[in-house]
Amino acid sequence: MxxxxxxxxxxxxxxxLTFEELPSPRPGAGEVVVAVKAASVNFPDVLIIQNKYQFKxxxxxxxxxxxxxxxxxxxxxxTGFKAGDKVIAFTTYGAFAEEVKTEASRLLRLPxxxxxxxxxxxxxxxxxxxxxxxxxxxxxxxxxxxxxxxxGGVGLAAIEIGKALGARVIACASSEEKLAVCKSHGADAGIxxxxxxxxxxxxxxxxxxxxxxxxxxxxxxxxxxxxxxLAWRGRLLVxxxxxxEIPKLPLNLALLKGASVVGVFWGDFTxxxxxxxxxxxxxLGTWFREGKLRPHVSQTLPLHQAxxxxxLMAARQVKGKLVLTSE
Numbered sequence: 001m002x003x004x005x006x007x008x009x010x011x012x013x014x015x016x017l018t019f020e021e022l023p024s025p026r027p028g029a030g031e032v033v034v035a036v037k038a039a040s041v042n043f044p045d046v047l048i049i050q051n052k053y054q055f056k057x058x059x060x061x062x063x064x065x066x067x068x069x070x071x072x073x074x075x076x077x078x079t080g081f082k083a084g085d086k087v088i089a090f091t092t093y094g095a096f097a098e099e100v101k102t103e104a105s106r107l108l109r110l111p112x113x114x115x116x117x118x119x120x121x122x123x124x125x126x127x128x129x130x131x132x133x134x135x136x137x138x139x140x141x142x143x144x145x146x147x148x149x150x151x152g153g154v155g156l157a158a159i160e161i162g163k164a165l166g167a168r169v170i171a172c173a174s175s176e177e178k179l180a181v182c183k184s185h186g187a188d189a190g191i192x193x194x195x196x197x198x199x200x201x202x203x204x205x206x207x208x209x210x211x212x213x214x215x216x217x218x219x220x221x222x223x224x225x226x227x228x229x230l231a232w233r234g235r236l237l238v239x240x241x242x243x244x245e246i247p248k249l250p251l252n253l254a255l256l257k258g259a260s261v262v263g264v265f266w267g268d269f270t271x272x273x274x275x276x277x278x279x280x281x282x283x284l285g286t287w288f289r290e291g292k293l294r295p296h297v298s299q300t301l302p303l304h305q306a307x308x309x310x311x312l313m314a315a316r317q318v319k320g321k322l323v324l325t326s327e
Contacts, residue, residue, distance in 0.1 A: 004326075005097030006306040009060040011051040014310035017063075019303075025101035027075030032104045034087060038120035039067040039095040039303070041322045042153065043242055046314045048093060055267075057093045063306070064095030064324070068110055068119030078104045086110040088119045090127075090270065096306050098326045105274075111285045118295040121153065121321035122284075126293060128266040129157040130280050132215060132237045133165065135269075136262045141166025143212035146202065146229070147187075148222050149242055151178035153321045156185050156296050158215045164292045167213075170205055172198065172222070174316075181319050185296065193222060202229040210257075215239060223247040227259070234259045242316075296320030 001024035006017055027033050045063045047053040071085040081087065087107045094100045110119045133139045145162040149155045150171035162169040163186040171182035172191045179190035191201045202211060210231035216223055220243025227236050227249055234257055236249075254261060270277045287293045298320040301309050309322050 003098040004303070005062045006064070006303065007060045008049045008063055011049065011059075014046075014049065014307035014314070017049065017307045017310075019306070022097075024099055027073055027078075027101055029076045030078060030104055031075040031101055032071055032078060032081055032087075032107060033073045033099055033101050034067065034069040034089060034107070035072045035099055036067045036069040036095060036097060036326050037116035038069070038300075038326075039064045039324045040120040040124070040153075040297075041306075041309045041313050041318070041324065042066060042124055043240065043313060045096075046310055049310070055092055062094045062097045062100075063310075064097070065092050066090055066120055066124045067095040067100060068116040069100075071107075072099060074104070080104060081107055086116075086119075088123055090123050092267070096303060096324060098303070108281055111288050114288065117297045117300060117323045117325065120323050121295040121297050122288075123281075124266070125153040125157040125321065126161070126284050126295075127270070127277075127280060128154050128239065128264065129161050129215070130284055131266050131269050131277075132239055132264040133158060133161050133213070134283075135276070135280070136264050137213045137215070137235045137237050139165050139167055139213050142168075144168045144170065144206060144209075144231075145213045145215060146170045146172065146211040146226060147182075147215045148172050148226060149216075149218040150182045150187065150190075151319050152217065152242070153296075153318075154217050154239065155215070156182065156320055157293070159185050159187050160293050161287075162186075162215075164287050170202070170211065172226075178319060181296070185294065198222060198225045199229050202226075206231075210234060213237065218243045219247050220245045221247070224249055224253075227253055227261075230257050230259045232258055236261050237264050238262065239264045297323050299323070300325050302326075
């Protein structure tokens with residue numbers, strides 16, 4: 001049996017990826033093979049093929065960390081899943097393929113009523129944002145949340161979770177078009193940081209009080225002005241650095257505001273705290289069924305166009321989530 005996969009054989013830009021036929025994987029003990037129906041593109045996929053990500057798989061490998069599909073075969077000792085089950089999985093790498101082998105512990109059932117494209121776009125963005133806002137940021141009803149890079153996948157998830165928790169949400173993005181998407185997902189106000197002064201707009205929108213929590217997947221030039229805009233006891237959530245540059249913060253700002261800089265590393269959280277992770281996924285499933293979470297799949301492309309998809313992601317051309325389909 002054979003299947004096709006996107007392969008990274010040498011580190012480099014998306015154009016260096018190949019699309020090849022490989023033998024179908026077979027599951028070992030505790031493993032499952034999933035027929036992939038959809039795999040979503042995330043910013044770490046752009047980094048991992050260039051050897052710029054904190055996790056470095058051995059070459060050659062398939063990029064792609066998040067997928068939805070149907071269980072094809074289970075290995076010995078696997079009790080929770082059987083062939084034919086609809087699942088979602090978070091794999092770190094390997095998802096840009098027609099079939100993927102992974103540990104059964106990385107599978108979750110596809111939530112009731114969710115299609116494969118939405119399932120592939122769900123776990124990483126909503127899981128990251130839920131862990132960030134509820135667990136690390138302790139965001140409460142009535143507080144104000146500022147979301148940087150708000151039109152991206154994790155940004156839109158943060159807006160929806162912020163609203164589900166009863167917070168007021170201010171979305172920041174680089175165009176009016178992107179802010180319109182944010183508002184359609186529940187943002188109360190928007191700041192176009194390409195044309196508006198971030199600090200002045202935050203001051204105006206909060207009557208000088210500042211924001212309680214900043215959700216920052218961007219880094220670069222926006223982190224410090226956002227940190228300076230925190231209210232007393234505010235929290236800056238360090239989620240990632242999509243802008244490329246890791247900012248440095250003057251620590252006296254934390255002192256003056258009684259503020260916290262809080263790291264968010266969802267991948268390690270899922271491994272180190274499986275019970276808390278499972279509880280987070282249950283809460284997300286409940287919110288999805290209640291209609292509070294709506295995964296925003298803005299575009300789907302066939303699997304063999306993975307390089308094109310990664311170029312769009314690298315160029316910040318993706319609103320919400322881009323999903324690759326293998327059918």
